[in-house]
Amino acid sequence: MKTSGGLVMGILIVALAGYWLYDYLPPQYNPFAPLSPGDPPTLVTRYKMRALASQPEACMAVLREAQAQNMIAFRQAADTRGNCPLSGPVRVSSFGDVALSSSFLASCPLALSSAMYVHQRAAPAAKDITGSTLTRIDHLGSFACRNIYNRPGARLSEHATAEALDISGFRLANGERLSVARDWNNRAQKGTLLRQLFSDSCAFYGNSLGPEYNAAHADHFHLGMRGFGICR
Ligand SMILES: [Zn+2]
CATH class of the missing domain: 1.20.5 (Single alpha-helices involved in coiled-coils or other helix-helix interfaces)
Known part of the structure; x- marks a missing residue:
């Protein structure tokens, strides 16, 4: 008893x-x-974001919520077959008021993490540091059916599953353009903002690799979903 x-x-x-x-x-x-697109990236939020990778319907529900809040514009894209099959990808055409150099294909978790990063951190950081508004993100693509560094025999890149976005620059309403290749080592405001934008990304992605990592990343931030908190 x-x-x-x-x-x-x-x-x-x-x-x-x-x-x-x-x-x-x-x-x-x-x-x-449930995760909400406005939740700050605490450890709990980050575990929830990660869990969405295996919950496609729950992920789409949060992504639609982000779209309703003008954090992202996307449409569902067709599944692909072949060596790099995609299931349930979306095509992202903007982050609301923040335009893109071109639309990109993304897994739902990549699209959501990116929308949260842009609106929770990147846009506010641009405003804080320059007083101007972030208007556009330039990128080099997200989906590419290839191995890491295109090496034969290496494992498939995150880009093969549309789970990484390569960002090459940012544009502001005052006409300024920040280029990762040109301005990373800038000692004035542009360099400060780029470094802030890079470190801010780390809480939203599984891994963020930038110019300090290696020569292959001298001209872009690789923001991917693999790993947890890798930031270099
Ligand atoms: Zn990349």
């Missing part, structure tokens, strides 16, 4: 703790609340 009394007590405590978590914790700290 004593044991079952303890068990009942234990269940009661867990239930009460769950109830408390659900009702009083802000969503970005509450593992049971």
Whole structure:
């Protein structure tokens, strides 16, 4: 009898703790609340973002919510076959008021992480540092059916599953253009902003690789979904 009394007590405590978590914790700290595109990238948010990779319908629901909030414009794209099959990809045409040099194909988690990065961090950082508005992101592509660094025998790149975006520059409303290739080592405002934009990306992607990583990344930020918090 004593044991079952303890068990009942234990269940009661867990239930009460769950109830408390659900009702009083802000969503970005509450593992049971669904992800919302405005949630800041706490560890809990980041685990939820990662979990969406295996929950396509839940991911699309959050992505549609982001579209309703003008954080992204996208449409569903056709699945592809062949060596690099894609299931449920989307074509992203803008991040709302932030345009793109061209649309890009993305897995749902890449599209969502990118929308959250652009609106939660990149646009505010541009405003803070320059006083101007981020208007456009220049990129080198997201989907390419190839191995890492195009090496034969290497494993498939994240680009083969549309799970990485290569960003080469940013444009501002005041006419300024920031180029990763040209301005990364700029000692004035452009360099400061680029470095801020890079480090801000790290909380939203599994891995962020920039010019400090190696020569192959001298002209772009590789922002991909593999890994957890790799930032170099
Ligand atoms: Zn890349």
